[in-house]
Amino acid sequence: MDAIDAVLTDISDDKIDILSYQQFPIPPELQTQLRNASSDMNIHESSKLDSELGELFALAVNDLLKTSDVPLNKILAIGCHGQTVLHLPETEFPRTLQLGDPNIIAARTKITTVSDFRRADMAAGGQGAPLAPLFHDWKFRTSEKNRIVLNLGGMANITVLPANKDEVVTGCDTGPGNALMDLWIQHHLHVDYDENGIWALKGEVDHGLLDCFLSDDYFKATPPKSTGKDDFNIEWINKNLKSHGQDLSPEDVQATLLELTVITVSDAIEKYAPNTNEILVCGGGIYNIALFNKLKDQNKNRELNSTEIYGVHPDAVEAVTFAWLAYRRIENKTGNIPSVTGAKYPVILGGVYATS
Numbered sequence: 549m550d551a552i553d554a555v556l557t558d559i560s561d562d563k564i565d566i567l568s569y570q571q572f573p574i575p576p577e578l579q580t581q582l583r584n585a586s587s588d589m590n591i592h593e594s595s596k597l598d599s600e601l602g603e604l605f606a607l608a609v610n611d612l613l614k615t616s617d618v619p620l621n622k623i624l625a626i627g628c629h630g631q632t633v634l635h636l637p638e639t640e641f642p643r644t645l646q647l648g649d650p651n652i653i654a655a656r657t658k659i660t661t662v663s664d665f666r667r668a669d670m671a672a673g674g675q676g677a678p679l680a681p682l683f684h685d686w687k688f689r690t691s692e693k694n695r696i697v698l699n700l701g702g703m704a705n706i707t708v709l710p711a712n713k714d715e716v717v718t719g720c721d722t723g724p725g726n727a728l729m730d731l732w733i734q735h736h737l738h739v740d741y742d743e744n745g746i747w748a749l750k751g752e753v754d755h756g757l758l759d760c761f762l763s764d765d766y767f768k769a770t771p772p773k774s775t776g777k778d779d780f781n782i783e784w785i786n787k788n789l790k791s792h793g794q795d796l797s798p799e800d801v802q803a804t805l806l807e808l809t810v811i812t813v814s815d816a817i818e819k820y821a822p823n824t825n826e827i828l829v830c831g832g833g834i835y836n837i838a839l840f841n842k843l844k845d846q847n848k849n850r851e852l853n854s855t856e857i858y859g860v861h862p863d864a865v866e867a868v869t870f871a872w873l874a875y876r877r878i879e880n881k882t883g884n885i886p887s888v889t890g891a892k893y894p895v896i897l898g899g900v901y902a903t904s
């Protein structure tokens with residue numbers, strides 16, 4: 549919900565080149581609507597957002613192409629993840645919803661569009677998430693060391709890439725990444741996020757509150773697991789503040805939310821991949837210097853690097869992933885890893901929306 553990430557890639561079976569990457573703003577009014585969208589959003593609102601985002605995503609693609617010298621007939625497909633507004637994999641009727649009508653994108657760009665990546669995995673009994681691990685496996689795995697890819701987006705997720713090719717790739721959402729810190733600072737200071745983590749550094753971690761946060765069942769659950777703002781939201785923060793029962797400054801709460809991300813990520817690594825030698829970080833949280841430094845402190849025996857050093861800008865990893873998954877879809881190749889999502893079998897991900 550912070551921005552639209554658009555990337556133009558040149559993909560073949562064994563190689564990917566990033567030709568251009570651009571972030572496009574989401575108009576503030578739409579951003580507010582998206583942030584307020586909750587599982588009880590009515591169907592008029594959700595269908596309007598679906599259409600509005602479709603138009604906006606199409607504009608982003610057309611703008612990106614204007615600044616490149618790649619002709620339209622060279623573009624195989626658009627992979628559009630869409631904006632997640634609901635993700636409930638553990639309910640009686642598991643469901644997940646990403647908005648941004650692919651019919652509109654295909655019509656406005658005249659490019660075949662692949663979208664709705666998550667639901668085939670969910671229909672096969674999986675969480676529908678995380679889906680980045682197959683790409684991480686293809687792009688970042690090495691036989692030289694045990695690596696993890698850590699994506700610090702709104703939520704945080706890890707992909708475990710064992711050096712030993714005989715071991716399966718695993719991974720999960722570890723819990724909140726930046727989302728709760730964003731919500732908290734938006735509420736108190738009316739800015740989008742805590743630039744470099746400066747505001748959090750003004751506060752002190754409150755261990756009582758941290759324990760309340762950590763008592764959430766999500767952190768105890770074993771993978772496969774995935775999460776989103778249906779689980780972690782402003783009500784979740786307020787509920788924990790209430791049960792903690794002490795008055796804290798907003799800065800102390802921010803510091804504690806930052807600590808929560810550090811601890812839950814580091815605990816998950818310790819639990820599921822204790823032999824990790826290197827953590828490759830991507831996602832916007834990499835710019836939160838306070839967060840990055842604390843993660844470094846918690847993982848002293850491991851290298852912490854940006855995905856940039858292996859050729860993918862940390863902001864672009866997710867967009868590149870869905871370009872690559874669209875390529876897989878067009879090639880009729882599967883896109884999930886059952887040992888990650890919990891699906892009963894590998895499936896081809898995404899619907900294809902052709903142009904006329």
Ligand SMILES: Nc1ncnc2c1ncn2[C@@H]1O[C@H](COP(=O)(O)OP(=O)(O)O)[C@@H](O)[C@H]1O
Nearest residue numbers: 550701702726741742743744831832833835836
């Ligand atoms: N300079 C910065 N300082 C602190 N946090 C930042 C900075 N730049 C980006 N972020 C964080 O990164 C988030 C965006 O990360 P992103 O990977 O795009 O998440 P998502 O995949 O959920 O869209 C912002 O909401 C913000 O919390």
Ligand SMILES: [Mg+2]
Nearest residue numbers: 549550551553
């Ligand atoms: Mg983003």
